[in-house]
Amino acid sequence: MKAFFFLPKSAMNEATQYYTDLIIKSFEGCQIVISQEPIVDADIDIIVTIRVGDQRQLKFKDKKKKYFYINWYQGIGPEEYELLYNYTLRAKLGKIYLTYYEKKSFKKTDLFLFVSEEMKVFYEKKYNLDLKDKALIIPCYNKLLDxxxxxxxxxxxxxxxxxxxxxxxxxxxxxxxxxxxxxxxxxxxxxxxxxxxxxxxxxxxxxxxxxxxxxxxxxxxxxxxxxxxxxxxxxxxxxxxxxxxxxxxxxxxxxxxxxxxxxxxxxxxxxxxxxxxxxxxxxxxxxxxxxxxxxxxxxxxxxxxxxxxxxxxxxxxxxxxYYNDDKYINMIKDKLTQVKIKR
Missing domain, CATH: 3.40.50.2000 (Glycogen Phosphorylase B;)
Structure with a gap:
């Protein structure tokens, strides 16, 4: 299997780099393509994105192929935007706009990476979904104990x-x-x-x-x-x-x-x-x-x-x-094994 990681420069910082490296380590036995450009070759099987909006930027050489989508949800973006702009009219309009694309992402994504169980519950209530078998919980962290x-x-x-x-x-x-x-x-x-x-x-x-x-x-x-x-x-x-x-x-x-x-x-x-x-x-x-x-x-x-x-x-x-790389790498590995079996 071949996995495509769409990691544009604007999405990367110390925290996201550590998180994506963790995911990459779990793709043992898979061929991996890491790209800042959204061009997806026809031989790709799995697509990994780390922002909701990144999925809609993708351009496919094989538009008929069915891909397995993995997305990391770093936070509840629409609600954060509303807070950031103090619940003004701009904030409310922005929330509507972001919710629209978030909802599209939820329809497309096959494996959800959430930072907490509470985030999974929040989204299940928001979109009336059962994500029990489609979600993994990995907290945000980027440091090991010194x-x-x-x-x-x-x-x-x-x-x-x-x-x-x-x-x-x-x-x-x-x-x-x-x-x-x-x-x-x-x-x-x-x-x-x-x-x-x-x-x-x-x-x-x-x-x-x-x-x-x-x-x-x-x-x-x-x-x-x-x-x-x-x-x-x-x-x-x-x-x-x-x-x-x-x-x-x-x-x-x-x-x-x-x-x-x-x-x-x-x-x-x-x-x-x-x-x-x-x-x-x-x-x-x-x-x-x-x-x-x-x-x-x-x-x-x-x-x-x-x-x-x-x-x-x-x-x-x-x-x-809690802050254990091996624990989360093995969780993702187990899930990917299930994906391979299904395919």
Whole structure:
């Protein structure tokens, strides 16, 4: 069998590259064609795309042939667009447009790669489908656990925080900064580093909340993990809505891979079902907990002594069970074997 991966340059970044490499590894025994151009030769059997809109760009040399389509659904695009543009008229029109092509994609796709079980359930309800035998669940991640990150000198003795990524409101950067401000008022040794390319926006937020001990840094993507492992705590706050319920933010993977203790909300269903950190996380809910309550939980948590051997063991377990390449490669292999039998 021969598989065609349509991977245009505009679709590729560190996260999508890792994910597609994972899929490619599962195509053992198949001839693979990786292309930035949408031209599908007549001898192709399986077509893999990683964005909903990419399927409609394909051009076929054999238009009568029936292909087996695999598509990775990275998020619930129409709903994300509506949020991004603040539910304006433009947002609503955009959602209608994107839903139209999403629905066409669902009719064509034979194997759905979802990032969470919650995403599968969301789409089953949205389109009144039963996808049980047509879907695989693979969370978003792109880092393996760095065991050396637990051994950084005095890492868990410092009251150090990090926020990595873009400074968008929907990522709850404002709430993260307010929490930090409260912690700092209790203990002036607390530091926060914003690792972001949005320096001006970061400076404006620091001024808005009159923050002390907050710095803005930027490192190249390939250097990010080496930087992250210097910190004890990482912010990953989200609000309770369908977009966050179905997501699996790669930020969690980046934090855990660097031995960071995450401060996160309990609204990401996949994390609730699969990530088991025991005493090594600070979990909250923005709809139920006030900023002061979240701050107090951090202050209380920080009184604990972190045992390096135990936290390493807990994190290893999560990478063995959740962020595990072999697990997902074998899942896809098994499904492809079924495809071969049917064909």
């Amino acid at each position: 065991l050396k990150s637990f051994e950084v000198e005095k890492k868990y003795e410092k009251l150090s925080f990090v926020y990595a990524g873009a400074l968008y409101g929907w990522q709850c950067i404002d709430e993260s900064l307010q929490v930090f401000k409260n912690v700092y008022e209790f203990d002036q040794s607390a530091t926060l580093t914003l690792l972001t390319g949005q320096k001006e926006e970061g400076e404006a937020l620091i001024e808005k909340y009159n923050l002390k001990n907050v710095s803005i840094g930027f490192v190249k993507l390939e250097e990010l993990q080496d930087e992250l492992k210097k910190y004890k705590y990482g912010f990953l706050l989200r609000k309770d809505d369908p977009i966050n319920n179905v997501a699996t933010p790669t930020k969690m993977n980046s934090y855990l891979a660097a031995g960071i203790i995450p401060i996160y909300t309990d609204v990401v269903n996949s994390f609730e079902e699969n990530i088991k950190l025991g005493n090594y996380s600070i979990k909250c809910n923005l709809e139920k907990n006030s900023i002061q309550e979240i701050s107090n939980s951090i202050i209380e948590f920080n009184k604990k002594t972190i045992e390096i051997g135990k936290i390493r063991e807990v994190y290893c377990s999560n990478f063995d069970n």
